[in-house]
Amino acid sequence: MSGLRLHPVYRVTVFVPPAHLQALKRGILAVDDLAAGGYAHGMWESAPGREQFRALPGTASVVGEVGELVSEPSVRLEFCLPRGVPGDRARLQRVLDQGIAAHHPWNSPAVFVEALEFATP
Structure with missing residues (x-):
């Protein structure tokens, strides 16, 4: 085996409630197959942890009331996209807008x- 080569990438990390994980993954993959380095659909997800927040006045929170401390289960989903190639920023923006923002609860x-x-390698 020869040595390892470095490839520039964008690593995207998003936290999502476990019940919405599969829908978010489908939404992302409907926009981009995440093809890179001879593979497609490459994603990594963690075991559920916890996400906490307190909605401030003027915020229309999906969960909890203004001022209430909310702690919800959350999964960390990560994937990479090639960086430093023509169209990479537009590809990243499409995934963010049409894949994540459009399918995240x-x-x-x-x-x-x-x-x-x-x-x-």
Whole structure:
């Protein structure tokens, strides 16, 4: 086996209630097959943890009342998209808008995008 090469990618992390995980995954994959490095549909999900928040005045929260501390089960879903290739930002934006925002149950989903490198043989 030869050494590992680094490939620039966007790593997208989103937290979602377990009951909505499969619908969110289907929504993302309907927009993009997440093809990269000879594979498609590559995703990683964690065991449920907990997400907490307190809605501030003026917020129309899906769960809980204004001022109430809410703690809900949540799954961490991650996937990568190639970065540094033509159209990469437009591809990322489509996944964020049409895949995540359109299929996530929260008004303000917790979504994080990191620019990093992925090592492959």
